[in-house]
Structures are given as structure tokens and as C-alpha cells.
Amino acid sequence: MKVLLSKPGLDGHDVGVKVLAHGLIDAGFEVVYTGLRKTIEEIVDAAIKNKVDIIGMSILSGTHLVLAKKMNEVMQQKKLNIPWFVGGNIPAKDIEKLKQLGAHNAFPTGSKIADVVNYFNTIKVNV
Amino acid sequence: MNKIKTKKTAEELGVKKVFLESGIEVNPIYTAEDIENSSIKHEIPGQYPFTRGIHPSMYRNKPFTIRQYAGFGSPEETNERFQFLIKNGQTGLNVAFDLPTQCGLDSDDPRAFGEVGRVGMSIDTLEDFEIAFKNIDLDKITVSLTINGTAIIAIAMYIAMAEKNGYNISNLRGTAQNDILKEFIGRGTWIFPVDKSVKLVVDTIEYCAQHVPKYSPVSVCGYHIRESGANPIQEMAYAFCIAKAYSDGALSRGISIDDFASRLSFNFDIYGNLFEQVAKFRGGRRLWAKIIREEYGAKKESSSWLRMIAGGGGGGLTKEQPLNNIIRSSYYALISALSGTQTMALCSYDEAYTIPTEHSAEISLRTMQIMIHEMGICDTVDPLGGSYYVEALTDRFEKEIKEEMKTVEKWNGIINAVATGKIQESVSKQAYEREMGIQNGTVPKVGVNIFVREEESKEVEFHPYNQKAADKQIEKLKRIKASRNNELVKQKLETIRKDAIDDKNLMPSIIEAVKEYATVGEIVQVMKDVYGEFKEPIFF
Numbered sequence: 001m002k003v004l005l006s007k008p009g010l011d012g013h014d015v016g017v018k019v020l021a022h023g024l025i026d027a028g029f030e031v032v033y034t035g036l037r038k039t040i041e042e043i044v045d046a047a048i049k050n051k052v053d054i055i056g057m058s059i060l061s062g063t064h065l066v067l068a069k070k071m072n073e074v075m076q077q078k079k080l081n082i083p084w085f086v087g088g089n090i091p092a093k094d095i096e097k098l099k100q101l102g103a104h105n106a107f108p109t110g111s112k113i114a115d116v117v118n119y120f121n122t123i124k125v126n127v
Numbered sequence: 128m129n130k131i132k133t134k135k136t137a138e139e140l141g142v143k144k145v146f147l148e149s150g151i152e153v154n155p156i157y158t159a160e161d162i163e164n165s166s167i168k169h170e171i172p173g174q175y176p177f178t179r180g181i182h183p184s185m186y187r188n189k190p191f192t193i194r195q196y197a198g199f200g201s202p203e204e205t206n207e208r209f210q211f212l213i214k215n216g217q218t219g220l221n222v223a224f225d226l227p228t229q230c231g232l233d234s235d236d237p238r239a240f241g242e243v244g245r246v247g248m249s250i251d252t253l254e255d256f257e258i259a260f261k262n263i264d265l266d267k268i269t270v271s272l273t274i275n276g277t278a279i280i281a282i283a284m285y286i287a288m289a290e291k292n293g294y295n296i297s298n299l300r301g302t303a304q305n306d307i308l309k310e311f312i313g314r315g316t317w318i319f320p321v322d323k324s325v326k327l328v329v330d331t332i333e334y335c336a337q338h339v340p341k342y343s344p345v346s347v348c349g350y351h352i353r354e355s356g357a358n359p360i361q362e363m364a365y366a367f368c369i370a371k372a373y374s375d376g377a378l379s380r381g382i383s384i385d386d387f388a389s390r391l392s393f394n395f396d397i398y399g400n401l402f403e404q405v406a407k408f409r410g411g412r413r414l415w416a417k418i419i420r421e422e423y424g425a426k427k428e429s430s431s432w433l434r435m436i437a438g439g440g441g442g443g444l445t446k447e448q449p450l451n452n453i454i455r456s457s458y459y460a461l462i463s464a465l466s467g468t469q470t471m472a473l474c475s476y477d478e479a480y481t482i483p484t485e486h487s488a489e490i491s492l493r494t495m496q497i498m499i500h501e502m503g504i505c506d507t508v509d510p511l512g513g514s515y516y517v518e519a520l521t522d523r524f525e526k527e528i529k530e531e532m533k534t535v536e537k538w539n540g541i542i543n544a545v546a547t548g549k550i551q552e553s554v555s556k557q558a559y560e561r562e563m564g565i566q567n568g569t570v571p572k573v574g575v576n577i578f579v580r581e582e583e584s585k586e587v588e589f590h591p592y593n594q595k596a597a598d599k600q601i602e603k604l605k606r607i608k609a610s611r612n613n614e615l616v617k618q619k620l621e622t623i624r625k626d627a628i629d630d631k632n633l634m635p636s637i638i639e640a641v642k643e644y645a646t647v648g649e650i651v652q653v654m655k656d657v658y659g660e661f662k663e664p665i666f667f
Contacts, residue, residue: 009226010226010232013313018558019559019562033665039238066240090587091586112566113566
């Protein structure tokens with residue numbers, strides 16, 4: 001099970017995404033990290049190139065809806081079906097909006113690493 | 128006389144061992160013996176090496192400065208806010224910039240979409256600075272520019288705007304954050320390769336030392352390094368290594384240490400163990416004084432002062448039971464005052480999940496005011512001075528910070544350690560360990576993993592994004608590009624290119640270019656052409 005963790009947009013806060021990377025590795029996942037300031041196209045290309053099973057995007061600047069909309073467009077254009085997630089400063093009321101935009105789920109700041117791991121494991125069963 | 132040995136260690140007393148976050152073991156008891164060899168006995172506040180404070184009478188003379196952060200979307204709103212604050216008697220303001228400005232992108236750049244004016248003021252050209260500071264008396268208000276990757280352009284614009292408005296720049300005051308090395312470790316608004324980024328910081332130090340001597344061009348930030356996972360020893364050690372890197376650059380240009388050292392200041396974080404933080408600042412202040420005087424040979428006393436802003440770190444506050452954050456922030460404020468800070472800023476208790484309300488911002492302000500006016504914190508200098516425990520720990524911190532700085536030297540210096548990702552790797556591992564400690568309960572956090580109570584989860588809120596304001600900013604940019612002398616702009620940009628290739632100080636040519644309304648994005652592009660861009664080492 002391979003996960004791509006990414007930082008779309010201009011936000012440079014990467015403590016959370018790196019903490020999650022460590023947590024996923026300890027839980028037996030393979031992790032590829034894009035680094036900062038990637039466009040959605042670059043993230044999707046990295047997902048294809050690395051043949052990942054899951055894409056995670058970390059966004060803390062409040063731009064999550066703009067970026068999720070773009071993600072949805074690019075995924076549809078490329079006819080891809082990789083489950084993707086958003087993590088970071090996400091208001092509870094936006095989780096449903098993100099799902100409508102095609103996100104599998106969203107994990108706001110304060111989510112437990114174990115919860116993310118468990119959720120990703122249920123996807124593993126489904127895949 | 129027979130000396131009876133006091134039982135002092137955990138082992139001797141049969142109690143559990145205690146370690147600080149820095150890894151230092153704390154004894155249950157400290158006595159005079161523990162500071163027998165300490166230099167503290169002969170130290171006086173306001174005298175080298177300044178362990179007890181940089182001024183002789185500290186807060187008795189003047190309490191620390193209270194400076195709270197604020198961010199506004201457009202230059203127009205910023206100006207309104209300035210006018211309001213001046214009317215209410217404030218004399219200083221921190222200006223936050225939006226991410227496109229911080230990353231060197233113009234508002235009309237596709238990569239800026241959705242970000243214009245979101246987390247701070249949007250700047251494309253000098254006109255934005257002119258709007259933001261319209262009818263503001265720059266002699267009366269000190270402006271702090273919280274910007275790093277494009278700080279050289281922001282400082283150039285500030286100077287150009289002041290010159291255009293008839294100010295004598297040799298008297299111009301103000302500060303810029305302008306600490307690019309910490310951006311590579313945390314926060315991430317880097318643009319150019321590490322060595323070129325440092326060169327640009329040194330350009331600003333050199334230019335200011337020669338032409339704007341009252342301006343503070345750099346505030347070195349241990350704060351963000353600690354928030355990224357560094358322990359208190361590393362926070363100080365890395366900040367000092369960074370400050371030394373900028374200083375070495377300035378010295379290599381032939382400027383004397385006494386011409387700029389007193390304009391360097393520091394921004395530090397506070398959360399965690401009270402005594403550990405106080406010792407961190409006191410030990411750090413002594414070490415920094417020694418570095419500047421003994422290693423760099425500074426003669427001027429103020430050169431070796433560790434001037435700092437230290438306030439409550441966001442890293443200590445919790446979304447759970449948020450009113451507890453008021454209590455935490457009160458302790459952070461106390462720590463800051465007991466450590467002899469120059470300036471204090473506290474996070475609002477609700478900042479972990481929402482836009483601070485006027486009410487929560489007021490509580491932060493009152494926290495500091497209650498301490499000043501009711502708790503007697505200003506009455507006497509360095510009230511913890513002479514405590515066996517605090518002094519022993521202060522000595523230990525001085526030693527440990529020095530050791531940690533040697534580790535950075537083993538990594539071939541801070542510039543290399545940052546370029547190769549060495550520091551990023553070590554702090555992110557620690558951030559993970561700390562987070563796991565909180566999640567599995569070994570790092571106790573009230574309301575999070577102990578004394579937990581079922582509660583409604585707090586809703587996270589943002590300022591609503593103002594697309595209309597963003598569109599207006601883009602229209603303004605279009606109008607300026609159509610009305611300025613584009614031939615002249617092109618010439619000025621070419622001068623920047625030539626100076627960059629010739630490795631000259633870029634401040635003069637950037638000041639000339641911004642005066643003709645060259646944009647942030649245009650200037651950054653020319654610099655990227657010559658310097659290239661930073662290739663982020665992928666570490667976690």
C-alpha cells in the first residue's frame with residue numbers, strides 16, 4: 001500500500017504532513033512525499049508515476065476548497081480513480097463540501113494518526 | 128569542618144527520575160553547591176555577559192513592549208487599520224503579507240489563484256505600499272514587515288516609499304523579519320538556493336548599516352524552528368548559528384561587527400516547562416554576549432545584547448477545552464517576563480481553531496497588563512536570579528546550546544545543514560515523537576490526554592475569502608502595468624540582472640526598479656534567472 005503525501009498551493013506549513021508520513025511508515029505503509037508548493041497537476045503526475053494507492057493533500061492556509069475543486073477536475077480529465085484525502089485546517093462544515101468535490105474524506109487538525117491509519121486500512125480492504 | 132553530603136539526586140532520594148524536554152535530568156533538590164563554580168555570583172544586570180538582563184533596571188524603567196500580530200487583506204484595509212490604531216495611541220504594527228507576495232508571485236499569476244490577500248496584505252508594486260502608508264507619519268509609527276523570501280523587495284519598497292514622501296532615510300526606523308534560513312526549516316517561503324538567499328539577507332544588512340542605520344533588517348526566529356519540532360536547546364543553538372551566518376556574511380563585506388550587531392534581534396518561542404524556558408533564555412543570553420564579544424571582538428556594549436521578542440507559542444495551545452489556553456498563556460507571559468524579554472506577544476486562546484475575536488484578543492492584552500500592574504513583575508530585575516535550580520539550569524543551558532552549535536559545525540555549518548535537509552530531518556523526527564507522546568499519553572496535556580471531558584468539537588473558522596478584493600488587486604496591477612514607463616522598467620530590471628550576475632549588492636538596483644513600479648513577480652523572475660531556485664531535499 002503506497003501513499004502519496006503532498007503540499008499543494010503556496011502554504012509552507014509541513015510539520016503535520018511530515019508527522020503523518022512517519023506515522024504511516026510505522027504502520028507499514030510506503031510513503032512518497034512531494035515537498036512544498038506543488039501544483040495539482042504535479043501532484044497527480046507524481047501519483048501516476050509512483051503508482052500510489054492513496055493521495056493525501058495537506059492544506060493549512062484555508063485554500064482547501066479551491067484546490068479540491070482543481071483536484072477533482074484534473075482527476076476527471078485524466079480519468080483516474082485514486083482515492084484522495086485532504087488534511088489540515090479544515091472546518092467541520094467543509095468536510096461535506098470536500099466530499100462533494102470528490103475527496104474520499106478529510107482529516108482536520110487534531111485528528112489522531114491512528115484514526116488516519118485505520119481509515120486508510122479500510123480502503124486497503126476495499127481496493 | 129566536616130561537610131555532610133546532601134542527598135540530591137532521584138536515585139539517592141528514591142524518587143522517580145525526571146527529564147526535561149531537552150533531555151536534561153532534573154534533581155529533586157538543588158543547593159548552593161550546585162552553583163559554587165557559577166559565574167552568576169559576580170554578575171549584575173545590565174553588565175556583560177547580561178545573563179540577568181540587558182539593562183540595569185529593566186522593567187522598573189520601562190515594561191516590555193506589547194506587540195500583538197494582525198493581518199489585513201488589501202493595502203487599503205491596512206491603511207484604514209493603521210489610521211485607527213494611531214488614533215487609539217498605538218505606535219507599532221506588524222504587517223502580515225499574503226502568500227503570493229511572500230513567494231514572489233504577482234496577484235495575476237495563475238499560481239496565486241485563491242491566495243490573493245488571504246493571509247495578509249497583497250503587494251504587487253510600490254503603489255500598494257504608498258496606499259498602505261498614506262497619511263501615516265513614519266517618524267511616529269514603527270512598522271514591522273513580517274516577510275522573508277522577498278524581504279529585500281519589501282524593505283526596498285519601504286525605503287523607496289519613505290524617500291518619495293520626503294523622509295530622511297538615515298533616520299528611518301522599522302524592522303523586517305527577513306530570516307530566510309529558518310524558512311528552509313519551517314514555514315517554507317523560500318525561493319532561491321540557500322547560499323543566494325543568505326547573500327540577499329546580507330545585502331540588506333550591508334545596505335542598512337551604510338544608509339539606514341536605525342532600521343533593524345533581520346529578526347532571527349528560533350520560534351518557527353521550535354514549532355517545527357526542535358527542543359529548547361536546538362531552538363537557541365540553530366538561531367545562534369543562523370545569526371552567525373548572517374554576521375559572517377556581513378563581516379566578509381568589510382562591515383564592522385559594531386555597525387550591525389546591535390540591529391539584530393531575535394524571535395523566540397515559549398511553551399513547555401517553566402524553568403526550562405527561563406534557563407534557556409538566561410543561558411542563551413549569556414552565551415550570545417560571549418559569542419559577539421569574544422568570538423567577533425565587538426567593542427560596543429549593545430552589540431552583545433540578545434534583544435528578543437518572546438511570547439506564547441501556538442504549539443502549546445489546544446483546541447480541546449480552549450479556555451485552558453488563557454491559563455497557559457498567563458504562564459507563558461510570566462515565563463517571558465521572568466526571562467527579561469524586550470517585547471511580548473501572546474496567542475489568543477481561541478487561535479487554535481478560529482479567527483480571534485475582539486474579546487479573545489482583549490484577554491491576551493489584559494493578561495500582560497495584569498501581570499505588569501498587579502503582580503509586581505516590573506518591581507525588581509531578574510527575580511529568579513540566584514535560585515539554585517534556575518542558576519544551575521542556566522549554566523547547563525549555556526553549555527548545552529554551545530555543544531549543539533558544535534553539532535551544526537560538524538554538519539559543515541548551518542547553510543549546508545539546511546541545504547542538505549539535515550536539520551529538517553532531525554526536527555521533523557522529534558515533532559513526530561512529541562506528537563506520538565501526546566497521542567499515547569506519555570507527554571501529558573490537560574484536556575487532551577488527561578482530565579479529558581466529552582465536549583462538542585470546536586468549529587474551525589477562517590476569514591471568508593474575498594474574491595472581489597482579489598479581482599480589484601489584479602485590475603490595479605493591470606492599470607499600473609499599462610500606465611508606467613515600461614521601457615524604463617525593462618532597463619531597471621536589466622540593471623538588477625547585471626548586478627546579480629556581477630554579485631553586487633542588489634538593494635540599490637531593486638530600490639531604483641520599485642520606484643518605476645516594477646512588480647514583485649518581475650523582480651523575482653530576474654533573480655531566479657540568475658540564481659536559480661531552491662531544490663527542496665525531501666526529508667521527513
